[in-house]
Amino acid sequence: MALPAVAIYSFLYLYPAISNLLYSTQRWDGVTKAQFVGLHNFKYLATSDDLFHKIVANNFRFSFVVVILQTLFSLMFAIFLLKNTKANIFLRTLFFFPTILSSVSVGLIWTFLYNPNFGFINASLKAIGLNKLALNWLSDGRYSLYSIAIAQIWFHTGQMIVIYLAGLQQIPAELYEAADVDGATRWQQFRNITWPMALPTTAVVVAYTTIQTFRAFDLVYAMTQGGPMNSSDLIVTSIYNMAFGAYKFGYASAESVVLVVVVLVITWIQRRTLRVDYGSR
Amino acid sequence: MKNKGMQISAFRLGAIAVMAIGLASASLTSVSADSTPTFGTKCTTEGASTGTSTTSLICQKGDNGALKWARVRISSNRQTPVPALHANSGTIEFHHWRAEDKAVFADIIAKFEAANPGTHIVQVIESSNDYTNLAFSQIKGNPKSAIFVTSRGGQFTQFYNGGLLRDLSNERFVKSNVISSALTPGIVDGKVYGVPYQSLFNDPIYNADMFAKNGWSVPKNWTSLLAFCKTVKAAGIIPFAWPAATRGNAGQIMNSFLMNSAPDLATLTSRIAAIDTGKADLTQPWFTDIATKYQQMNTAGCFPSNVTGYNDTVAPADFASGKAAIYPTGTFGMSTVTNLNPAMKGKMKIMSLITVDTKPLYEGITNNTFILHVNAKSSSRDQNIARAFLSFLTTADIAQEYAVGTSQHVSIVNVDYSANIDLLNTSDIMGKKLLLAPRFLFNNVTTVRNPLEDALIAIGGGADITKTLTDTSKTIKQGLGA
Numbered sequence: 183m184a185l186p187a188v189a190i191y192s193f194l195y196l197y198p199a200i201s202n203l204l205y206s207t208q209r210w211d212g213v214t215k216a217q218f219v220g221l222h223n224f225k226y227l228a229t230s231d232d233l234f235h236k237i238v239a240n241n242f243r244f245s246f247v248v249v250i251l252q253t254l255f256s257l258m259f260a261i262f263l264l265k266n267t268k269a270n271i272f273l274r275t276l277f278f279f280p281t282i283l284s285s286v287s288v289g290l291i292w293t294f295l296y297n298p299n300f301g302f303i304n305a306s307l308k309a310i311g312l313n314k315l316a317l318n319w320l321s322d323g324r325y326s327l328y329s330i331a332i333a334q335i336w337f338h339t340g341q342m343i344v345i346y347l348a349g350l351q352q353i354p355a356e357l358y359e360a361a362d363v364d365g366a367t368r369w370q371q372f373r374n375i376t377w378p379m380a381l382p383t384t385a386v387v388v389a390y391t392t393i394q395t396f397r398a399f400d401l402v403y404a405m406t407q408g409g410p411m412n413s414s415d416l417i418v419t420s421i422y423n424m425a426f427g428a429y430k431f432g433y434a435s436a437e438s439v440v441l442v443v444v445v446l447v448i449t450w451i452q453r454r455t456l457r458v459d460y461g462s463r
Numbered sequence: 464m465k466n467k468g469m470q471i472s473a474f475r476l477g478a479i480a481v482m483a484i485g486l487a488s489a490s491l492t493s494v495s496a497d498s499t500p501t502f503g504t505k506c507t508t509e510g511a512s513t514g515t516s517t518t519s520l521i522c523q524k525g526d527n528g529a530l531k532w533a534r535v536r537i538s539s540n541r542q543t544p545v546p547a548l549h550a551n552s553g554t555i556e557f558h559h560w561r562a563e564d565k566a567v568f569a570d571i572i573a574k575f576e577a578a579n580p581g582t583h584i585v586q587v588i589e590s591s592n593d594y595t596n597l598a599f600s601q602i603k604g605n606p607k608s609a610i611f612v613t614s615r616g617g618q619f620t621q622f623y624n625g626g627l628l629r630d631l632s633n634e635r636f637v638k639s640n641v642i643s644s645a646l647t648p649g650i651v652d653g654k655v656y657g658v659p660y661q662s663l664f665n666d667p668i669y670n671a672d673m674f675a676k677n678g679w680s681v682p683k684n685w686t687s688l689l690a691f692c693k694t695v696k697a698a699g700i701i702p703f704a705w706p707a708a709t710r711g712n713a714g715q716i717m718n719s720f721l722m723n724s725a726p727d728l729a730t731l732t733s734r735i736a737a738i739d740t741g742k743a744d745l746t747q748p749w750f751t752d753i754a755t756k757y758q759q760m761n762t763a764g765c766f767p768s769n770v771t772g773y774n775d776t777v778a779p780a781d782f783a784s785g786k787a788a789i790y791p792t793g794t795f796g797m798s799t800v801t802n803l804n805p806a807m808k809g810k811m812k813i814m815s816l817i818t819v820d821t822k823p824l825y826e827g828i829t830n831n832t833f834i835l836h837v838n839a840k841s842s843s844r845d846q847n848i849a850r851a852f853l854s855f856l857t858t859a860d861i862a863q864e865y866a867v868g869t870s871q872h873v874s875i876v877n878v879d880y881s882a883n884i885d886l887l888n889t890s891d892i893m894g895k896k897l898l899l900a901p902r903f904l905f906n907n908v909t910t911v912r913n914p915l916e917d918a919l920i921a922i923g924g925g926a927d928i929t930k931t932l933t934d935t936s937k938t939i940k941q942g943l944g945a
Contacts, residue, residue: 427909
């Protein structure tokens, strides 16, 4: 019975993954015959490719900002929108709306918003006299990565609100009633009931967001293509450029292996840190 | 008051002169037999041309400095054009990235299909970035893509190395219908593997009307260019609407910076090759000098204040609305400008961007946007349809339809541009000494050209030259070594 499933899994997942691992040990331009180079690609990535190191650092910064802010915002909004009132249902729909947009559209919308010449953000800043804060959001290497991070948060927060709402609605109302009787403040209720009870959901949100940020490609490609001067380049955009721009498929495969390892390690650390025991649930 | 009166008079005179020149150049193709320009005889208006057919003439300075009618160089093909081939029935795909040409190609395809019943051509269009990155693998794995385009340089080489380009050397329509000098980008070892179709000129377009009204003259050398920027900026106008935030278009002026940077073409080619292969750094004096000129333009106020955030949406809009004097991309940008402001039609001219004070080696840049190919891996039946369609595209009437519809020059003989005043007004560049865009000599686009252009953009925006070039050299070398 399991044979078809194993066959489909092997064909669709195992075969590409193993192929990728094999390519990572080769020098291959996609046209001429591949040449086996052993671990050279990994050695070069680790020791000689400063640009890749910069890109990994970019990705960590991007991930850090997005994971923290997206988790915070989604938890906050989920708490505010927890009750099933008409207004809350409308607001949930509103917050979820960006999720259904295509990422290229989101990229274009934010590119226009950030445009230093006619964009809404700079126009608003100038209108209230904050001319010094009207920056080249996407064209200045100091801000480009964080500008994309904000767009990413706007794009995906709605999705995380839904996950949090599902988690928060599982918390027994009796706990809050008992806390009210005991005279607990809102903050005490959050700290002692909501936060601990929402921890498994937080672990899911954090893990999912982390993976999302390390897989980020579309928004970056639509908004800056990694520029200026690689300041907003992330690991996946680098893989794409290396494979389909520089035709270094072996090297790009090695980068993708590194990406998998990085995501695995981070997710493992997060699970240990948040101490979630899925088995007991 | 007297001064104002004189200004108005001068303005009127200028306007009348511009109108007269415009009318004269527009009507040159239909002048009477007595005044018909004759090859080798004297002429009065430098740059005036009779079109770009095989018999067209252009008014230019001879060796003794006197103006005389000379042959339009681009139309030097002396063969007699041949009609299009007949296609067998069937369906093929036409892969390209010219989304802006979709409608014109659709009309041309409809005519081709009407002339060849049972034949169908499906356009498959992708964005230029996706096409650059994905077209090779898509076309290689799809023999139905019997006709497709490549860009000159790296992409052409990739397809050639992949064995996807059919040898077109013996096709009569190639020998007779295509301007022979324009075939260069499609030739390898003397064999023609593609037809460079659209001829464009990657030189700055200027608002001739604005120049005339303000009494500005086109700068002829580096010193006058920097002085020009200061004058124009003082008048509250952006001298160069340089779209630095859009790498693809921002890189066009690099062609002009490169064209006179070396003593000869061989030296320039070898210097570019040395950078492209990681044998030389950007910090070498030759390239540092180019970067310094970007900085000088920035200092002289040639660019808008927030230039690194100035993209190719804002730049043509500023040029079209009269906020900028020059749009430094190329003839391909004119249609965008006239779409934004139809009143700009007939007001644009093309200029040489000279970055030296000595006699320039070259006065302008030319390039072929795309090269048309027949897929050597397609079935012979599909290749025949592709050959027939390619031959159809090289006939003068169809090429003219494409040229007028897209506002671009083409590399096909006997095309009459008089239906498009902007093409006619910019055709004088064909009489100058032009260099095939050197920017595309960088074959390693992702690992070399992109970071190099990013560095020049950053420097044009005020970044430190030494640090930027040092950092970028390191990035390039490490990228090449990966």
